[in-house]
Amino acid sequence: MAATTLFDKIWDSHVVRAEPDGTTLLYIDRQLVHEVTSPQAFEGLRLAGRKPRRPTATLAVPDHNVPTTDRRLGIMDPVSALQIQTLEDNCKHFDISLFNMSDIRQGIVHVIGPEQGFTLPGTTIVCGDSHTSTHGAFGALAFGIGTSEVEHVLATQCLVQKRPKTMEIRVDGVLSDRCSAKDIILAIIGKIGTAGGTGFVIEYTGDAIRSLSMEGRMTLCNMSIEGGARAGLVAPDDKTMAYLKGRPLAPKGKQFEQAVQAWQHLKTDPDATYDATVVLQADRIAPQVSWGTSPGMVIGVDEHVPDPRTMSDDKSKHATERALSYMGLTPNMPITDIMIDKVFIGSCTNSRIEDLRLAASFAKGKKVAKTVHAMVVPGSGLVKQQAEAEGLDQVFREAGFEWREAGCSMCLAMNADVLKPGERCASTSNRNFEGRQGAGGRTHLVSPAMAVAAAIEGHFVDIRHWQ
Amino acid sequence: MQPFTTLTGLVAPLDRVNVDTDQVIPKQFLKTIKRTGLREGLFFDWRKRPDGSPDPSFFLNDPRYQGATILLTRDNFGCGSSREHAPWALLDQGFRCLIAPSFADIFYNNCFQNGILPVVLKAEEVLVLLKEVIDTEGYRLTVDLDRQTVTTPQNVTYRFEIDPFRKDCLYRGLDAIGLTLQHEGAITAYEARRKVEAPWLFSDLRS
Numbered sequence: 001m002a003a004t005t006l007f008d009k010i011w012d013s014h015v016v017r018a019e020p021d022g023t024t025l026l027y028i029d030r031q032l033v034h035e036v037t038s039p040q041a042f043e044g045l046r047l048a049g050r051k052p053r054r055p056t057a058t059l060a061v062p063d064h065n066v067p068t069t070d071r072r073l074g075i076m077d078p079v080s081a082l083q084i085q086t087l088e089d090n091c092k093h094f095d096i097s098l099f100n101m102s103d104i105r106q107g108i109v110h111v112i113g114p115e116q117g118f119t120l121p122g123t124t125i126v127c128g129d130s131h132t133s134t135h136g137a138f139g140a141l142a143f144g145i146g147t148s149e150v151e152h153v154l155a156t157q158c159l160v161q162k163r164p165k166t167m168e169i170r171v172d173g174v175l176s177d178r179c180s181a182k183d184i185i186l187a188i189i190g191k192i193g194t195a196g197g198t199g200f201v202i203e204y205t206g207d208a209i210r211s212l213s214m215e216g217r218m219t220l221c222n223m224s225i226e227g228g229a230r231a232g233l234v235a236p237d238d239k240t241m242a243y244l245k246g247r248p249l250a251p252k253g254k255q256f257e258q259a260v261q262a263w264q265h266l267k268t269d270p271d272a273t274y275d276a277t278v279v280l281q282a283d284r285i286a287p288q289v290s291w292g293t294s295p296g297m298v299i300g301v302d303e304h305v306p307d308p309r310t311m312s313d314d315k316s317k318h319a320t321e322r323a324l325s326y327m328g329l330t331p332n333m334p335i336t337d338i339m340i341d342k343v344f345i346g347s348c349t350n351s352r353i354e355d356l357r358l359a360a361s362f363a364k365g366k367k368v369a370k371t372v373h374a375m376v377v378p379g380s381g382l383v384k385q386q387a388e389a390e391g392l393d394q395v396f397r398e399a400g401f402e403w404r405e406a407g408c409s410m411c412l413a414m415n416a417d418v419l420k421p422g423e424r425c426a427s428t429s430n431r432n433f434e435g436r437q438g439a440g441g442r443t444h445l446v447s448p449a450m451a452v453a454a455a456i457e458g459h460f461v462d463i464r465h466w467q
Numbered sequence: 468m469q470p471f472t473t474l475t476g477l478v479a480p481l482d483r484v485n486v487d488t489d490q491v492i493p494k495q496f497l498k499t500i501k502r503t504g505l506r507e508g509l510f511f512d513w514r515k516r517p518d519g520s521p522d523p524s525f526f527l528n529d530p531r532y533q534g535a536t537i538l539l540t541r542d543n544f545g546c547g548s549s550r551e552h553a554p555w556a557l558l559d560q561g562f563r564c565l566i567a568p569s570f571a572d573i574f575y576n577n578c579f580q581n582g583i584l585p586v587v588l589k590a591e592e593v594l595v596l597l598k599e600v601i602d603t604e605g606y607r608l609t610v611d612l613d614r615q616t617v618t619t620p621q622n623v624t625y626r627f628e629i630d631p632f633r634k635d636c637l638y639r640g641l642d643a644i645g646l647t648l649q650h651e652g653a654i655t656a657y658e659a660r661r662k663v664e665a666p667w668l669f670s671d672l673r674s
Contacts, residue, residue, distance in 0.1 A: 013664075016657045017650060023632040025650055027657055029668050037550065039500035050644070053654075056671040065498065079498040086500050097673040123668065130549040130573060144573055146551035147502075148580035148643070156647040158654060162630060194485055195543040198572055228546065230572050251667035259667045294485050294546075315542070319484055412548075414494045421517065433489040433547060435512045 003269035006235050007166050007201050010141040010266070014124050016158055026161045028153050029123040032109045033060040033096070035087040036414070037128030041151035042090040052094050052154045059118055059249075060091050060098040063108045064414045068377050068404035071101055080415065094154075107380020107406040110134040110348035114218060115380055117247025121236040121263040126153055131348045131430065132231075133224040137217035138244075139236035139266045141201070144225065165275040167200040167229070168268075171208035173282040178463045180358075181216035182350060182428070182447035184208065184280075185223040186288035186298045192278060194296040197229030200276065203268065204234050208282035214243040215354040222349045223430050226295040235267040287463050289335050290432045290445040292323035297432070298445065299335065301462045307331035326434055327442050328422070336460050338444065342425040343374035343455040344437070345401075345448055347411035350428035351379030353386050355448045360392040362452040362463075368400035369458035375402040375417070377409040401455070413438050426454040469582040470640030474564055475609040476536030479526050480600045486540060487547035488574060492556045505556035527560075537564045537608055539596055545574025554581045564610050566617065568593050579633050582640065584612060586627045612638055 004012070016025040038060070045051065052058065065080035067073070075081040084101065091098040099105040105112060110131050113119040119135040125142040126132060128150040135142035149159055169192075171184055189196075202224050204217075212220065217234045224232030241260050244250045251259045286300030297320075299306070308320040308331065324331065329338065345351070345359050356378060368374045376396050378384035384406055387393055393403045410417040411429035413436070419425055421440025428451050432443040446454065453461045496508030514525050521528045526535075538557065544567045545553060554577045557565070563583055568590040570578075578585045588596070599619065600606045609618040612634060617625045636643060647654075662669050 017653045019632070021631055023630075025647060025653070027654070027661070030672075036497050040502045040551075043500070048644070056669075056673055059672050077498075083498050083500060095673070118672065120667070122665070128549060128551075130547065144549040146549055146554075146573060146577035146580060148551060148577065152644050152647065155644045156654065157658075158647055158650075160632070160643065160647065194546055195569060195571070198543070198569065225547075225573075228543070228571060249670070249672055251670070255667045259665070262665060294487070315484055322483075412489075412494050414497065431487075431489070431547060433487045435493055436489050439493070439512055440517070 003272035005166050005268040005272045005274060006139060006203055006233055006266055007141065010122055010124065011163060013122070022162055024161050024163060025158050026124065027158055028126050029057065030118060030125045031058045031153050032113055032125070032127035032132070033058055033150065034064060034109050034129060035062040035083045036064045037147050038090065038150055039083065039086045040147045041128070041154060042094065044151040045154060050155045052096065053157045055095045057157065058096045058154070060087060060096050061106055061109055061112055062087055062101055064408045064412065066101055066407040067415050068407050068409045068417060071405055076416065104381040104385060107383065108348045108351065108408055110222065111352060111379030111383065114138065114214070115247070115382060117244055117250030120244065120250065120259070121240060122266050126159070130225045131222050133229070134218050134222040134348055136221040136224065136232040137214060137234050138240055139233060139263070141231055141233070143230040164230070165200045167197060167202045167276040167278065168274040169202050169204050169278045170206040171204070171280045171282050172206045173208055174211070175208055175282045175285060176464055178449055179285055179287055180447045180449065181212050181219040183285050183288045184282070185220045186290065186295070186445060187280060187285045189223065189227045189295050190288070190298040191280065192227050194226060194294050195228040197224065197227040200229050202229045202232040203274070204232060209234060210237070213354060214239055215352045218352065219349055223295065226430055236263050287447060287450050289450065289460055291327065291329060291335065292320065293326055293432055293434045294323070295430070295432060295445060297323055301335050301450065301460055303335060305329050305331055305333045305335065336462065339424070339459045340372060340426045340444070340454055341423045342419060343372060343451050344410040344425055344427040344429065345375070345451050346377030346379070346409050347429035348379065349430045350448050351377060351383065353383050355428070356383065356387045356392050357390070359448040359452050360395040362449050363399040363401065364395050366399050366456045368455045371458050372455050374400065374455040375404055377404045378406050380406045410437050412436060426451045426460070468640045468642065471563065471582055471584045471612050471637045473609065473611045474536060475607055476564070477532065477534055478537045478539050478600045478606050478608050479532040479535035480597050481526060481538060481540040482597055484541040485543045485546055488545055488550050488553040489547055491545065491553040492550065497550060497552055502555050503559065505552055506559040509556040509560050531604055534561065536561050537566065537610065538562050539593065539600055540565065540567045541593065542568045542590065544570050546571035549573045551577045551580070554578050554583050558583060566593065566596070579637055580643065582637065584610065584637060586610065586617060588617065588625050588627055592625050
């Protein structure tokens with residue numbers, strides 16, 4: 001048999017039929033649904049008189065619009081409230097499992113999938129959300145789709161796809177102390193650019209990737225889309241199996257053992273080839289800070305803001321000028337001179353228990369700078385509960401951070417958590433687009449450790465040398 | 468879905484790279500439960516000056532480009548969020564065809580679901596067209612899906628590539644779900660086989 005990649009193995013086991021031109025009907029094992037990208041899909045089903053083919057393969061949760069303040073007060077914004085009510089009505093009507101706003105299991109869709117054991121190796125998973133790539137951390141082929149395709153999967157449990165190309169991103173060596181998966185993925189995007197992965201599925205390999213925890217792998221795969229790739233993959237290993245064992249929706253007993261047997265084959269054969277390969281050295285990755293309005297506009301904290309005058313490429317020059325003007329930054333200024341107003345620790349990139357433990361370890365015994373407003377938003381109700389059981393909420397509160405309810409929150413600011421025009425935020429989220437966290441708001445993407453240090457000092461610091 | 472065959476239309480220029488879908492339509496317009504009426508959110512933050520008044524330098528506010536049906540733009544258009552509200556808003560504004568050197572994957576796919584043709588031309592061809600659009604009032608292009616061509620007023624023709632299956636669906640305005648449902652037998656057979664190979668994938672997720 002020909003040598004194949006991890007991607008090939010998953011793809012090949014999901015082909016329902018393939019046309020001679022390569023157009024493939026791909027089976028989708030599981031779908032996650034949230035309130036923002038599903039109403040029109042359910043409406044489409046109703047208008048066409050169709051029903052979900054396998055309602056048991058779908059899990060729904062509201063996350064984008066939910067308030068992160070006291071839930072008993074309800075949602076102030078009537079439009080947000082209607083969207084969440086619509087999700088509840090649709091799930092009831094079509095008999096789909098839903099974790100509603102008062103359910104302890106509610107949280108960001110890409111946090112609860114793994115947490116519940118919904119996300120399994122070797123599966124195909126979709127969601128009307130580009131950060132579905134997160135689930136690739138388990139060796140699942142997981143990618144974001146539009147609302148029409150949400151409807152398509154509900155109705156048929158399939159999608160029409162063309163086979164993407166494969167890219168290996170290998171990170172060799174050992175990361176510097178206090179650097180994290182977030183710094184790896186930001187450095188990767190800085191290297192390949194925001195369209196570098198377009199048309200590819202990425203498989204992350206190498207010692208630095210193997211060393212990452214499951215949480216770290218989720219952070220890594222989460223931002224694959226920021227490099228243009230719809231999906232990122234990490235081959236499952238013992239860490240994956242240990243993480244999944246005993247999760248509510250993961251297989252149990254004999255079936256778990258049977259599944260583990262199958263999952264052990266989910267790896268790229270030694271002599272298989274990729275369409276492209278990119279290599280990074282982990283020890284050369286400094287803590288990363290984005291300076292512009294696209295995730296590819298990122299550099300090490302020990303560097304200086306780029307100078308468009310030194311750029312020969314017209315396209316980069318204009319994009320840089322525009323970004324610096326929006327961000328209110330001066331060319332050549334040290335990154336550590338950038339003063340910040342807000343800190344957001346949360347989002348589907350960095351809001352899991354390990355992120356919060358790490359953030360709390362840096363916040364312990366310190367105080368948030370007087371000029372900074374800082375908040376921590378756990379990824380799910382269960383993450384929040386766990387953090388509180390460990391006393392992390394107390395650590396954050398005593399240091400001057402706000403401790404909130406679970407949700408997407410200020411990652412995209414669909415709820416009340418919004419930056420004001422001109423405000424500058426150190427954020428553990430995934431997008432620094434213009435206005436992403438509020439019209440006129442300025443976002444710098446960083447790791448949780450870097451965000452905490454920035455909150456305490458009021459400006460960026462190199463976490464490697466921070467006391 | 469409305470079929471796309473040929474289109475001769477006024478062209479509007481958006482000379483920016485990496486236009487993300489947060490710019491195409493910001494978050495506050497995603498709270499709707501409808502697909503229609505999204506035009507008011509299209510490029511919302513770019514259409515206005517900080518004081519809220521319309522920015523006359525932005526193409527959507529320029530009388531020259533009123534009624535444009537073709538949007539000409541730069542690399543990696545539609546990156547970021549998967550929100551289908553982006554093509555819905557473009558369609559609601561009247562755009563049926565987008566031309567760029569490259570598009571982000573999810574956005575590109577979403578266009579086809581809504582009767583919008585995304586055309587990929589070479590970067591240098593797009594730069595030539597951008598100059599012509601900006602220099603020539605009332606500049607119109609003819610896009611022919613069947614022949615896979617874009618033709619300028621001077622009769623210069625550029626050819627573009629497109630996946631044959633997507634082309635056929637768009638050309639005939641086919642219902643994608645209806646097409647898949649024609650393979651019901653194959654889907655059922657696949658499921659029966661997988662239930663034996665990987666029974667854990669068929670547990671009931673409802674609690």
